[in-house]
Amino acid sequence: MTKQTVTFRNVLLQDAAVGHLRRSLARNRISQTYLFTGGPSIGKGRTALAFSAALQCLEVGAPTEDGLPDACGGCLSCRRIAAGSHPDVTTVTLQGNDIRVDQVRRLQELAVLQPNMGKWRIFIIDPADRLNEYSANSLLKILEEAPQRAVFMLLAENLERILPTVRSRSELVAFRTPSHDEARKALATITGLDADTVMRGYALAGGAFGIAGRLLTEGLPPREECAGLRAAHVRLVAEIIAAGDALHTRVEAAPSLEAALQELEAAHTTASIGLLTARRELVRGLIVSVSLPAAFPILFTRLFLEAVDGVKKDLKKAVESLIGKHKQAYTPGLLKEIEEQCGAAIGAWASRQPAAFLEGLMRWHEDLYHWGFMEDEKCLLNLDRKDDIMAVTAARGPACVRARLQLLHHSLELLRRFVQPALVLENVLTDIGGPIA
Ligand SMILES: [Zn+2]
Incomplete structure (x- = not known):
């Protein structure tokens, strides 16, 4: 888990959400706005990157094990997405306590441009439930006017805090909260560590899957x-x-x-x-x-x-x-x-x-x-x-x-x-x- 990888193969315990997105890719039916909802640290961000990579991948169409599309993870586009430097994938995140209107306005300028190196202009807004009244309305306006090649992925824990007008324009992708047992088993598989260490790392992370992965990779001190x-x-x-x-x-x-x-x-x-x-x-x-x-x-x-x-x-x-x-x-x-x-x-x-x-x-x-x-x-x-x-x-x-x-x-x-x-x-x-x- 040390290396940032941007393929669906690396998203764990979210088969339904991932399957849904991969089938959309297979049918070439891409919505303009996706709303990824679910608890903290369960793979929404990882999935957004994997979906972006699959949309932009230069090798997409290469055969996969299950026949559904996935990014290759190794082409220039995939590597740039992993490094956070793809010119057509923009992430907007918190500045302090919320996402502000000036951050969203900046998207407006980018959204109308043609993609630079990829096929799509992708905007990941994380966490979208922390848009404030002004930035949420500004986003709504952008969604209403966005050109065809723009894809928005809104990531949110709390669906109630998303403007109903934004919600109704979005394709909902629900992420499930895995049970503690499932999460521990998956962590043991990825890290190769013993059950006792995984149990401690997972508890220390307060049950946040992504954070537990980081702690276990860094190494826990002795009990x-x-x-x-x-x-x-x-x-x-x-x-x-x-x-x-x-x-x-x-x-x-x-x-x-x-x-x-x-x-x-x-x-x-x-x-x-x-x-x-x-x-x-x-x-x-x-x-x-x-x-x-x-x-x-x-x-x-x-x-x-x-x-x-x-x-x-x-x-x-x-x-x-x-x-x-x-x-x-x-x-x-x-x-x-x-x-x-x-x-x-x-x-x-x-x-x-x-x-x-x-x-x-x-x-x-x-x-x-x-x-x-x-x-x-x-x-x-x-x-x-x-x-x-x-x-x-x-x-x-x-x-x-x-x-x-x-x-x-x-x-x-x-x-x-x-x-x-x-x-x-x-x-x-x-x-x-x-x-x-
Ligand atoms: Zn690729």
Whole structure:
């Protein structure tokens, strides 16, 4: 999984979605707009690249094992798509918290041009459920006027957040969420690693298939014994600061402002194994603790958010000094735009931290819920901590687990609406620290 490959053969566990697209290619019936929907990190992006490659491949029509079209993966076009440098494949992604109208307007200019080296002009919008009101309307206008040779692939987790007028123009391609068991088996097949390592890597990635693949390829550290809640708390704060320091170094060393921006934008999807481990150990500590010290929610929240804030300030300073260094190479307008985009990326990294922590708590509660009903270990994400899950499920009744799942769901929604993270975190931790219901 190290090499970026852009063939359908490399998309796993999505036979229905992939089959649908390959049959469209075989019949040469290509829609203008596709809407790929499904959970995070399950292959939508990989499929969009594979579909783009198959549309543009210079060797397409070469025989495949099952007779359906696929990209060759090796021609100039395929290689450029893999490298992200194909002139006719444009990806638009988040700038901070949403996809902005100026990003979409830029597409308008590109969409009307003839393809440069390929047969199609392809636009991948990921995540399309984060278009805001203005950018979504701007996109709609482009779709209405786009020439025949343009293909749009919109990737979305939440179909509800797509404008109905955009949805109705799109061909829907649904991606399924594989079961934890299927995902682990597929990861074991691709990586060739033993079941125990795969189980840990998959749990560490919070069940995100693509991220698990990356962690397993990078190599997991040996399993450590848990050192208790207090130590886990200290470690998480230290790892956040370390992640910030590492990012700071990369930003400082960036050869251009664009390169620095890329580093900042990539940061929230490429958390280090250290940070993921620390976060998971703390979440685990919270789940298994019978009750928390009364001061814990406030203390934890303060130290956690102070660390995040510290990183934020530090990164802003790094960007400022970089701007000072490269100022001459840019027009004032462009400089301002890049500065804003860097600020948005830093903000997105910071708001990702409390959200990722709550998502971790949510995944454990989902395990408690599933174990309570089915007692089937295949359903567990945190299978390497099955003993914890069994013990906690026995101690806390299903009503308590269900109430907490609802609270976590609601709290994540509040974070998305920019309610102060301190309030949200304290509230969740106070609930978790309370006596067993
Ligand atoms: Zn090819």
